[in-house]
Amino acid sequence: MKPAAFEYARPADLAEACALLGELGDAAMPVAGGQSLVPMMSLRLTGFETLLDISRLDALKVVRDEETHVFIGAAVTHAMIEDGKVPDPAFGLMARVASKIAYRAVRNMGTIGGSVGLADPASDWPCCLLALGAEVVLAGAEGERVLGAGGFFLGPYETARDPAEIITGFRIPKLSAGARWGTFKVARKSGAFSDSLAIAVLTAEGEARVALTGTLDHAQLLPGASAALAAGDLAAVREAARAEVAQADPDADAYRLRCHVATVTRAAEEALTMEPRR
Template sequence: MKPALFDYVRPASLEEALKVLSAGDDAAVIAGGQSLLPMLNLRVASAETLVDISRLRELKTLSETEAALSIGALVTHAAIEDGLGRDSFNGLLQRIASKIAYRAVRNMGTIGGSLSLCDPAADWPVCLLALGATIAIASLEGERCLAVEDFLVDAYTTALEQGELLVRIDIPKQGDCAWGVGKVNRKSGAFADSLAIAVLGKDCRPTRVALGGTASCARLLAGTSAALDRQPGIGADALSGIIAEDVAAAHEDATPYQMRCHVHTVTCAIAEARSWSR
């Protein structure tokens, strides 16, 4: 199947892209196209205009200060996998990037595209939620920043409004970052049935445990995160009950999916256990 007819625009600058996005409410942004093109072909998504931002160099940069790492929206999974920002977060970014789909997809797919799509099973929303990232959004009126938990609204739904474009992700540095990942997928390269990432709090930062693969978008598990801060040596039995409560709240339709809730609970426990080994 092929997509419905659409107009195609390739802006030469960010300002030009924002003008096109502001002109109509049925424009879709395309960069790597690894998710949007299949959706257009299957006609589960449509657009009157495709705005191709793949040549906007200002969105392909990575910068670093003592306080934060800033990643442009068009930085690819492969670039991160190959070492972009390697010295930050003790290799967590490389670990997440390297397990996304396959190399051909990682060569084209972008971190900003993953966040903007907000697939419930995507890896980057969970990772950036666990790291406490901030999302920079541009429009013709200027730039605004949102905490990632405010940017992610629901399955395939973000806080982006008409005329806006995600341009940058700012991640606060956390010193010697201790993290753990628990992931269940049916085969290598497939979307996760469950993905949990735990980043232990250090230097007065709170612990953050995030979960993906639920009925909604990636969610921060507030109870689990707080319990690990209050009692770092909490036993597995005590923690499992808290995780189960958080999972049930995050997986909004938990009752018909007891098996999935169990899987989520296990991946969270694995992520927490592995974080202590670093």
């Protein structure tokens, strides 16, 4: 199939892009790599009157290694993160996550901002950003706005982004020396979206965050499993995950429930047994 007819616009800079979005509202959608959005439009699962090509905006390709954070621009590709061409604030976690996204051809074009903006429930970056306690930076006609990842993802393909805003990048806290992490993903075949993806982060200060996505309606933190991970109790992680998954995915059948509990447990186990990163 082919997408319905649409207009194409390529703004010269971020200010023009924000102005166009403010004028067109819900009828327009920014697109960079287009690796998820364009196939969905071709299948007529979604559609927009205008696509705004923001792939060439330099403001979205900025990367800054700051004292406590790394800022990664929204137009940075999965492949750039996988290949270590941008700083990894999590001692290799982001490179690992990037390497498991789809196929290399997709990773060469797809962007972290596009993945987060689309907010597919089974995509990888929302789960990763939640586990790392990242912030989403947005730009609009009224200026810049910063939201914690926990308040950004609202539901399937639904975020707190205003239609007149563009995601410009992400502020990701640097893990301190001694941090550990683990991740585990289940997909029907290599390169497919996840049925279940869990990411566990254990800081050197003893704080823990466990995030889960897949068949949930959006990526979510599991506070019970996170507390159990901080205590170093893998059995308690499993029990907490069982209760929290049942609440987060109430329509889950027995397989889905076991799958989610298993990915959370495996991710937590890797975090607990990993040599501290430095």
